[in-house]
Amino acid sequence: MVRFVHIADVHLGNKQYGSEERQMDFAQAFLNAIKFAIAEKVDFILIAGDLFHKKTEMDPVTLLQARKVLEIPKKEEIPVIGVEGNHDSTYFRESYSWMDYLAINGLMINLKPSFEDGKLRLEEWDGKSGTYYDFNGIRIYGMKYYGSISERIIEEYFAKMRTSKNTIFMAHIGVEGYVKNMYGCIPSAKIHKLGRKVDYIALGHVHKAFVEKNLVFNPGSLEACDITETAYERGVFVVDMESGNPNATLKKDFYEPRDFVILKYRVKKGIEELKGFLSSEREKTKLKNKPVIDLTLDVEKSLKNSLEEDKIKELISEYFDPLLIRLHWDVRDHFRPTMLDLSTKESIERSVVEQLLDNYSYGKIAPEVLKLKKLFSTSFDLEMVDRLIDDLLFEREDAKSPQKDSVLTRNLKDPVPEPEKLYIGRETERSESDLEEEEEVWDWRRVRDKGGRTRKRKKL
Numbered sequence: 001m002v003r004f005v006h007i008a009d010v011h012l013g014n015k016q017y018g019s020e021e022r023q024m025d026f027a028q029a030f031l032n033a034i035k036f037a038i039a040e041k042v043d044f045i046l047i048a049g050d051l052f053h054k055k056t057e058m059d060p061v062t063l064l065q066a067r068k069v070l071e072i073p074k075k076e077e078i079p080v081i082g083v084e085g086n087h088d089s090t091y092f093r094e095s096y097s098w099m100d101y102l103a104i105n106g107l108m109i110n111l112k113p114s115f116e117d118g119k120l121r122l123e124e125w126d127g128k129s130g131t132y133y134d135f136n137g138i139r140i141y142g143m144k145y146y147g148s149i150s151e152r153i154i155e156e157y158f159a160k161m162r163t164s165k166n167t168i169f170m171a172h173i174g175v176e177g178y179v180k181n182m183y184g185c186i187p188s189a190k191i192h193k194l195g196r197k198v199d200y201i202a203l204g205h206v207h208k209a210f211v212e213k214n215l216v217f218n219p220g221s222l223e224a225c226d227i228t229e230t231a232y233e234r235g236v237f238v239v240d241m242e243s244g245n246p247n248a249t250l251k252k253d254f255y256e257p258r259d260f261v262i263l264k265y266r267v268k269k270g271i272e273e274l275k276g277f278l279s280s281e282r283e284k285t286k287l288k289n290k291p292v293i294d295l296t297l298d299v300e301k302s303l304k305n306s307l308e309e310d311k312i313k314e315l316i317s318e319y320f321d322p323l324l325i326r327l328h329w330d331v332r333d334h335f336r337p338t339m340l341d342l343s344t345k346e347s348i349e350r351s352v353v354e355q356l357l358d359n360y361s362y363g364k365i366a367p368e369v370l371k372l373k374k375l376f377s378t379s380f381d382l383e384m385v386d387r388l389i390d391d392l393l394f395e396r397e398d399a400k401s402p403q404k405d406s407v408l409t410r411n412l413k414d415p416v417p418e419p420e421k422l423y424i425g426r427e428t429e430r431s432e433s434d435l436e437e438e439e440e441v442w443d444w445r446r447v448r449d450k451g452g453r454t455r456k457r458k459k460l
C-alpha cells in the first residue's frame with residue numbers, strides 16, 4: 001500500500017490585491033499542507049501544477065518560501081513530485097522554469113516529457129529531468145500544462161504509457177463543466193480514457209475540488225485566487241492506494257483560509273444608510289480572521305459623487321476590522337450616449353467591440369479581442385493565439401495590482417485603490433496551532449505578526 005497527499009494550485013507569490021499579507025497567506029497554506037502530509041506519514045507528495053503564481057517575475061520572498069517549505073519533506077526523505085502549471089511555464093516558452101530550478105536543487109521532482117523530432121518521449125526521472133518516477137512499484141507520470149494542445153499530448157501519453165496498473169497520471173489540465181469559461185479544459189471523456197492504463201489521475205488547474213468515478217481527482221486551490229473561489233469546496237486529497245485502488249479523502253482543516261466577506265448594496269439616498277446594512281451583515285458573519293471585504297455599491301450616477309470612498313472604507317473598518325477592502329461601483333447610468341467613432345472601418349469595429357465588452361467585467365480588452373480576431377483571420381498561429389489568451393486570462397489579476405499600471409487591464413468600473421489605502425491593519429491574531437509551534441521559524445503568517453517585522457531567528 002502507498003499513501004500520498006495530492007495538492008494543486010498553490011500559487012506561491014500571489015500578492016493578491018497588492019497585499020503582502022495575502023502573499024503570506026498563500027505561503028502559510030502551502031507550509032500547512034506539506035506539514036499535514038508529513039503528519040499523515042505519506043510516502044510521497046504530488047503537486048499538480050501552479051506551485052508559483054508568476055512564471056517569470058520571481059521575487060526573493062517567494063523563492064525563499066518555496067525553498068524553506070520544500071526543505072521540510074526533503075529532510076524527511078519524502079519525495080515531492082510536481083508538474084508545471086500555466087502559471088509555472090507555458091509550452092511555447094519551453095526553456096527553464098523555476099520548478100526546474102527547485103528540481104536541480106534536489107527539492108522536488110519536476111516531471112515533463114521530452115521531444116525528439118517532434119515526437120513525445122516518456123523517460124524515467126534521472127535526478128534532474130524525466131517524465132515518470134517509480135516508487136515501490138507505483139509509476140507516476142507527469143504532464144505539464146499544454147493549453148490548447150492538451151488533448152493531443154494526452155493521446156500521445158496514452159499510446160506510450162505502460163499497460164500494467166499501479167499507475168498515477170498527474171497533469172495540469174482542467175475538465176470542462178466545473179468553472180465557466182475556463183481556458184485549458186478538455187472534455188471529461190478524454191481524460192477518463194486514460195483509466196484503461198491508470199488508477200489515479202491527479203489533476204490541477206480548476207480551483208474547485210471534484211472527483212469523477214474514483215479515477216479523476218482535482219483538489220482545487222489552497223487559498224482563494226479570486227473571490228469566486230471562496231464559495232468552492234477546496235483542499236488536498238489524502239490517498240491510500242492498495243493494488244491499484246485509490247481511497248481518497250478531501251481534507252480542509254489543515255489550514256484556516258483567509259475570510260472573505262462579499263457584499264452588495266443598493267444605495268438609495270446616502271452614506272448613512274450603509275451603517276444599518278454593515279451592522280446587520282456583521283452580525284450575520286462569523287469570522288475566524290481579519291477578512292477581505294469586497295463591497296459592490298449599486299448607485300445612480302447622480303448619487304455617486306456624493307459618496308466618498310474614504311468615508312465608506314472608514315465605516316467598513318468600524319464594523320469589520322478588515323485586512324483590506326475592495327470597493328466596486330455599479331453605476332446606473334440611464335442616459336449614457338452611444339458614441340461610435342465612425343471615421344474608419346477599424347474605428348467602427350473597435351467601438352462596437354468596446355461597447356459589447358462594456359457589459360462584462362473583463363475590462364478594457366477590446367484591442368486584444370481585435371488582435372485575436374486578426375490572428376485567427378490571417379496567419380492562424382496557434383502558439384500566438386494561446387500566448388495572447390494565456391496572458392489575458394492569467395496575468396490580468398496580477399496586472400490589476402496597484403504596482404502595475406497596465407492600460408490593457410484597467411477596468412474603469414473597478415478602479416484600483418492606492419496601495420496605502422488597501423492596508424487597514426495588520427494581523428495580530430494567532431491561531432492555536434501557531435501557539436503550539438512557538439519554535440517554528442518559518443511560520444509565514446506569524447513572521448509578519450508584529451507590524452510586518454521579521455521575527456528573529458533562533459538558529460542561523
Ligand SMILES: [Mn+2]
Binds near residue numbers: 049050085205207
Ligand atoms: Mn491555478
